[in-house]
Amino acid sequence: MAGAKAGAETASGDSGRIVAALLAWYAQHRRDLPWRAPPGARADPYRVWLSEIMLQQTTVAAVIPYFHRFLDRWPDLGAFAAAPREEVLKEWAGLGYYARARNLHACAGALVARHGGEIPRQESQLRALPGIGPYTAAAIAAIAFDAQAVPVDGNIERVLARLFALQAPLPAAKREIAALARAFLPLSRPGDFAQGLMDLGAAVCTPKSPDCARCPLARHCRARELSIAGDLPRRAPRKARPTRRACAFWLECGGSVLLRQREDQGLLGAMMEVPTGAWVEDGGFADHPREAPLKAPWRRVEGLVRHTFTHFHLEIRLWRADLPPGARPGPPMRCRWVPVEELAGEALPSVMRKLAALAARSG
Ligand code: SF4
Numbered sequence: 001m002a003g004a005k006a007g008a009e010t011a012s013g014d015s016g017r018i019v020a021a022l023l024a025w026y027a028q029h030r031r032d033l034p035w036r037a038p039p040g041a042r043a044d045p046y047r048v049w050l051s052e053i054m055l056q057q058t059t060v061a062a063v064i065p066y067f068h069r070f071l072d073r074w075p076d077l078g079a080f081a082a083a084p085r086e087e088v089l090k091e092w093a094g095l096g097y098y099a100r101a102r103n104l105h106a107c108a109g110a111l112v113a114r115h116g117g118e119i120p121r122q123e124s125q126l127r128a129l130p131g132i133g134p135y136t137a138a139a140i141a142a143i144a145f146d147a148q149a150v151p152v153d154g155n156i157e158r159v160l161a162r163l164f165a166l167q168a169p170l171p172a173a174k175r176e177i178a179a180l181a182r183a184f185l186p187l188s189r190p191g192d193f194a195q196g197l198m199d200l201g202a203a204v205c206t207p208k209s210p211d212c213a214r215c216p217l218a219r220h221c222r223a224r225e226l227s228i229a230g231d232l233p234r235r236a237p238r239k240a241r242p243t244r245r246a247c248a249f250w251l252e253c254g255g256s257v258l259l260r261q262r263e264d265q266g267l268l269g270a271m272m273e274v275p276t277g278a279w280v281e282d283g284g285f286a287d288h289p290r291e292a293p294l295k296a297p298w299r300r301v302e303g304l305v306r307h308t309f310t311h312f313h314l315e316i317r318l319w320r321a322d323l324p325p326g327a328r329p330g331p332p333m334r335c336r337w338v339p340v341e342e343l344a345g346e347a348l349p350s351v352m353r354k355l356a357a358l359a360a361r362s363g
Helices: 002-007 015-029 045-055 058-075 078-080 083-091 098-116 121-128 136-146 154-163 174-182 190-203 224-225 340-345 351-363
Strands: 243-253 258-260 299-308 313-323 334-339
Touching: 002 190, 015 174, 015 190, 045 058, 045 078, 045 098, 045 136, 045 174, 058 083, 058 340, 078 098, 121 136, 136 190, 154 174, 154 190, 190 351, 258 340, 299 351, 313 351
Parallel strands: 243 313
Antiparallel strands: 243 258, 258 334, 299 313
C-alpha cells in the first residue's frame, strides 16, 4: 500500500501528523529500558543486538534481569565473543528458546570473523548472521543505527490494525500491516518511530483494553471511530496444541546425578537434561524403563511434570534409581555426573528444573 493511500484510510488522514504526535508522545512517555538511548540519541549496537535476540518470543520483564547479568559478565562484544559456549548457555538457562543462545554465541563469532568485531548497520548484512531474521535485522538497523527500517512486532501490528481498522485476520494480514508500517516510516528518527509504536502498543493500545482517552493517535484512529478497537486485530483460530509424553531418568549416586547434554540441533539443543526417552505425541507412558541410559534398580516416582512449549504440551513421568556410593558407573555418551548441590549452576532448561524438583521430593 502506498504512503498516500495509507494516510487516506485513517480516520482523518494525515500520516505526517500521526508521526509527529507519536514522536512527541514517545519523548514524554517512553519506557525506560536498559538497552535504550534517550530520544534522538544512538543506542549501543551491542546492547541492542543482545536485547533483540533475548526479546524474541520473550517479554521485556523476563528479559531485563538476564540482560543485566549478561552485560555485567560480558560488557562488550569482544568479551562476549571470547566466552565459552557452555558459559553462555548456563547464563541463558531459564529464558527458554535455547536455539537463541546457541545462535547468539555463533553470531558473536561471525561478527568477529566477518565484521572486525563490529555490528553491521545494513539489514542485508545483519540478516546473513546466525539467529537474525527479518524482524531482528530491522529492529537492530532502526534502533541502533536509525536506518530506514521498520520492525513490526506484535505491539506495532495491533496499533496499525486498529489505526486503519483492518479486518483481515492475523497472521494473513502481516504483509498488509508491514506495508502500512513502511508507508509511515519517517525520514528522520525511524528508530524512535518504531520504538514509539512499540511503547504505545505496550502501554496504551493494549490487547484487551485500549486506553483511547490517553492515546496521542486517537483523533486519527479508525477503530476508535467505529468503536471496534477491542475486537482488533482479528486472528484466525489457533490449532489446539497436542500433548507429547515421555519418561525421564533420575540416577543418583553418592550425592551426584547423571545429566546428559542434548543434541546440538532441535528443541533445547545443547542444553543439559535429566536423560529422557522419546517424546511421543498422543502416546502413553512406558510402564517399564526401557529407554533408561543405564541399567539400575529403577522405580517409578509418583506425579507428573507438565510443561508447555510453543507448539505442544509435554508430560513427563519420572523414574528414579539410587546407587550405593562407590558403585558409580562411567557416564554414557554426552552424559556426566553432577553434584546435586551444583545443579543451580548448570544450563538446565525450566522443564528439567521441574524434574529436579520432583526428584528432590521423592528422595
Ligand atoms: S485510539 Fe485507541 S485503538 Fe486507536 S491506536 Fe489509540 S489506543 Fe489504539
